[in-house]
Amino acid sequence: DTGVSQDPRHKITKRGQNVTFRCDPISEHNRLYWYRQTLGQGPEFLTYFQNEAQLEKSRLLSDRFSAERPKGSFSTLEIQRTEQGDSAMYLCASSLGPPLYEQYFGPGTRLTVT
């Protein structure tokens, strides 16, 4: 399978704990995106990387959130001091550079904060 993969698929954590998610993009894609989706809403953009450079961050991305893509391949998204409002599906997507903006999504990590 050469699609986008994410790990873990599900994560249950207690409020105040830190969590880290991993995304492996499609191998030839140099752009990687993180989104968050809650029930009944479309995905909301969080941040994106071109190779190892983090080029854009949404104001949705509070100081408790940090993302890295150290070697321009896989990426991690860390949430510190989780809150119940962080419960959501965290989706990763990847794409080739412009002019092709078609993004392909991974299966997501469903986070539940209790």
Added chain:
Amino acid sequence: RKEVEQDPGPFNVPEGATVAFNCTYSNSASQSFFWYRQDCRKEPKLLMSVYSSGNEDGRFTAQLNRASQYISLLIRDSKLSDSATYLCVVNVRYGGSQGNLIFGKGTKLSVKP
């Protein structure tokens, strides 16, 4: 006004019906347009890009009207397997930014036997 607005749905149609989804976007700088399909508790999957001249892929036809800032998706001869949520998606570039995908809330389609 939300950046991308869609018909609220749900649409409940019988097999074989033709169904149309509409979407409007607020930013005239929008450059790329897509329809994604999302099954329950799954990730969005790209259904088709939408081109200015309109485009068709089998039973699916997408159209774009830049003047009205309106996008549509037509599904002909609907199948049970078409049941899903359809997301209208727009990419907007600002200055040197590459732009990000802005998703509508989605319209739920349920095709009944």
